[in-house]
Amino acid sequence: MLKMKAAILYEQNKPLKIEELIIPELKEGQVLVKLVASGLCHSQLNEIKGRKGPDKYLPHTLGHEGAGIVEEVGAKVTKVKKGDYVVLSWIKGKGINAAPPLYLCGDRKINSGQLSTFNEYTVTAENRVTSIKKEIPLELASLLGCAVSTGMGSVLNIAKLKSGETIAVFGAGGIGLSAIHAAAISGASKIIAVDIVEAKLNLAKELGATHVIDASNVDVVRTIKELTGNNGVDHAIESAGLGQTMEQAFECVRIGGGKAIIVGNLPAGHKIAIDPFALICGKQIIGSWGGEAEPDRDIPKFVDLYLEGKLKLEKMLTHRFKLNEINEAFAVLEKGEAGRVIVIL
Numbered sequence: 001m002l003k004m005k006a007a008i009l010y011e012q013n014k015p016l017k018i019e020e021l022i023i024p025e026l027k028e029g030q031v032l033v034k035l036v037a038s039g040l041c042h043s044q045l046n047e048i049k050g051r052k053g054p055d056k057y058l059p060h061t062l063g064h065e066g067a068g069i070v071e072e073v074g075a076k077v078t079k080v081k082k083g084d085y086v087v088l089s090w091i092k093g094k095g096i097n098a099a100p101p102l103y104l105c106g107d108r109k110i111n112s113g114q115l116s117t118f119n120e121y122t123v124t125a126e127n128r129v130t131s132i133k134k135e136i137p138l139e140l141a142s143l144l145g146c147a148v149s150t151g152m153g154s155v156l157n158i159a160k161l162k163s164g165e166t167i168a169v170f171g172a173g174g175i176g177l178s179a180i181h182a183a184a185i186s187g188a189s190k191i192i193a194v195d196i197v198e199a200k201l202n203l204a205k206e207l208g209a210t211h212v213i214d215a216s217n218v219d220v221v222r223t224i225k226e227l228t229g230n231n232g233v234d235h236a237i238e239s240a241g242l243g244q245t246m247e248q249a250f251e252c253v254r255i256g257g258g259k260a261i262i263v264g265n266l267p268a269g270h271k272i273a274i275d276p277f278a279l280i281c282g283k284q285i286i287g288s289w290g291g292e293a294e295p296d297r298d299i300p301k302f303v304d305l306y307l308e309g310k311l312k313l314e315k316m317l318t319h320r321f322k323l324n325e326i327n328e329a330f331a332v333l334e335k336g337e338a339g340r341v342i343v344i345l
């Protein structure tokens with residue numbers, strides 16, 4: 001019987017507990033992956049802190065982006081084989097949408113969603129894995145399943161940013177930095193990064209931001225307008241997860257086609273206010289479901305960009321922790337001073 005260590009959420013607003021789980025036999029369409037690294041995401045922080053409302057799945061495993069090596073495949077799996085390097089993503093790709101696994105801790109059932117990655121191994125569905133070239137370090141590849149797919153996807157698939165266009169990005173964490181980097185790769189003429197942490201604004205510059213705004217001491221919307229000849233930007237990406245920045249993202253895009261793309265989440269029940277007249281004047285506000293990334297198409301493309309030296313994943317990755325330090329890792333994420341934080345498994 002194969003066992004593994006995993007971080008488990010038993011109660012909201014309590015630290016995760018590391019426990020030993022029994023890995024179930026694979027069912028049809030499932031894949032067993034030995035994880036090497038997993039990214040930490042604000043959505044898990046929101047789950048832990050109860051910001052998404054009551055949690056009917058407790059106790060459960062967590063984590064929805066990672067990378068590792070295929071250990072075993074269940075019946076009818078054709079997409080990957082033992083030994084493949086894979087990126088794991090909550091975003092659905094091709095393949096069988098198998099049921100989530102049920103882990104056991106002694107006799108106690110531990111729930112899992114379709115994918116959990118704060119574990120040494122994971123059982124997931126064929127459609128949550130994408131095999132990748134082995135030249136990329138798996139630590140860096142772990143960022144491709146959520147932060148990079150969502151951030152770059154928001155620019156490439158949703159904004160469809162064209163060379164010479166302008167963009168503002170609110171929040172320079174894992175997703176925002178990925179968006180900034182994608183805008184730079186796409187040839188944006190002005191890339192304005194907005195944050196309140198100097199270290200993150202410096203990182204934004206390294207990844208291609210042409211201008212940075214420290215939102216703690218200026219009028220952000222006015223500054224963006226000034227930087228764009230009073231027009232506003234062609235695109236704005238909100239990845240800070242704050243109502244105020246969502247409203248600013250909408251205000252700072254140009255009338256007649258400017259797009260505000262909302263990637264961040266607010267706690268359940270929170271609302272934002274926008275002026276609907278701006279919609280009639282041609283501004284758009286749209287959401288980003290995982291950057292509309294298609295893992296089978298986009299993840300290999302991101303790996304190639306990395307191997308060509310264009311995608312600087314190593315700069316986005318600012319903090320590494322071990323699995324038994326996962327609560328410290330979340331404390332760092334909560335402080336808002338990190339780029340991408342990962343756990344090494």
Ligand SMILES: [Zn+2]
Pocket residue numbers: 040041042043064065146147
């Ligand atoms: Zn995520």
